[in-house]
Every structure is written in C-alpha cells, then in structure tokens.
Amino acid sequence: xxxxxxxxxxxxxxxxxxxxxxxxxxxIVYQKFFEPEKIPDIFGYKMFVVFDDxxxxxxxxGDLVITFNEIKDSxxxxxVIAYRNDSDRVTISSKNVNFDKVExxxxxxxxxxxxxLYVICQPFMxxxxxxxxxxxxxxxxxxxxxxxxxxxxMIEKE
Numbered sequence: 001x002x003x004x005x006x007x008x009x010x011x012x013x014x015x016x017x018x019x020x021x022x023x024x025x026x027x028i029v030y031q032k033f034f035e036p037e038k039i040p041d042i043f044g045y046k047m048f049v050v051f052d053d054x055x056x057x058x059x060x061x062g063d064l065v066i067t068f069n070e071i072k073d074s075x076x077x078x079x080v081i082a083y084r085n086d087s088d089r090v091t092i093s094s095k096n097v098n099f100d101k102v103e104x105x106x107x108x109x110x111x112x113x114x115x116x117l118y119v120i121c122q123p124f125m126x127x128x129x130x131x132x133x134x135x136x137x138x139x140x141x142x143x144x145x146x147x148x149x150x151x152x153x154m155i156e157k158e
Contacts, residue, residue, distance in 0.1 A: 039090070039103060044069040046104050048082055048090060049114030062115030065092055067104030080106040 024042045031040040039046050050063045058080060059065065067082045078094050084101035085091045092106060119125060 041069065041104075044104075045107075046082070048092060048103075049118055050092060052091075059092060059109060060111065062112045062118075064110040064114035064117060065106050066108040066110075068107045070102070070105040082106065 027042060028040040031038060046067045046069075048065045048067065050059045050061060050065060052061070065082070070079075070081075080092060080094045082090050082092045082103040082105075084103065090103055120129065
C-alpha cells in the first residue's frame with residue numbers, strides 16, 4: 001500500500017514539475033536555434049538580469065527581472081519595461097522609452113538572484129556543478145549497493 005502511494009506521489013511530481021520544464025527547455029532551444037535575434041520566452045515571460053544600477057530606481061544590480069510580453073497600446077505611462085536601446089541592448093526603465101522596441105513589462109523581480117544565476121551559468125561553474133552532481137550520484141549508488149548487500153545477507157541467514 002505504501003509503495004503504491006509513493007509511486008503515485010512520484011508520478012504527480014513528475015507530471016507537475018519535469019514535464020513542464022522539459023517543454024519549456026525545448027521551447028527555449030527551438031527559439032535560440034530558429035529565432036536567434038529574439039530573446040527566448042516561456043509563454044510570453046522573459047527573464048533579464050540587471051547589470052546596471054542606473055536602469056531604474058526600483059531595481060538594483062544583480063536583480064532577476066521577469067517581464068511579460070504586453071501589447072504596446074496597453075502600456076501605462078510609468079510602467080517599468082524592458083526595451084532595446086539604440087545599441088540593441090536590453091534596458092529596463094520607466095523613462096525615455098522607445099515603445100517600438102519593447103521586450104516586455106516588468107511583472108516580478110527577485111532581488112540578487114540574477115547575480116547567482118549569472119555565476120552559475122559560467123562554463124567553469126557548470127562543469128563544477130555537473131561533477132558535484134555526479135559525485136553525489138555515485139555516493140548514493142555506493143550506499144544503495146551496501147544496503148542491498150546487507151539485506152541479501154540477512155535473507156540468507158534466515
């Protein structure tokens with residue numbers, strides 16, 4: 001009974017977490033490959049990291065900003081938006097905005113998470129994290145084999 005319940009919980013977690021992540025990942029890879037001039041989005045949402053303190057007063061260096069594609073006609077006057085500036089870089093501001101190059105309206109920010117994600121996404125850190133995950137997997141396999149051997153010995157003694 002407990003095993004069926006655990007299996008059901010595992011299936012629900014798989015359906016609710018891993019399948020949407022896989023779909024989002026496939027969408028981002030598709031956009032990067034077939035639309036390289038566009039910033040990838042997931043169902044209209046885009047993520048940006050703030051690397052300049054002068055972008056907007058409400059944002060600080062290292063914040064992760066999530067924007068949503070908004071229809072240009074529905075933009076409000078003091079909305080904080082992400083847009084492409086004259087040098088084709090994305091800027092986040094509520095002032096001096098070129099509405100023709102809007103990438104999205106800021107709907108959410110997570111303080112300092114952008115700095116962490118930026119560091120994690122560096123190639124060297126990806127290699128270190130991958131090795132660490134592999135090491136944890138190997139340790140888990142080692143202990144699982146030890147437990148299985150111990151269980152097998154107990155069964156033989158009976």
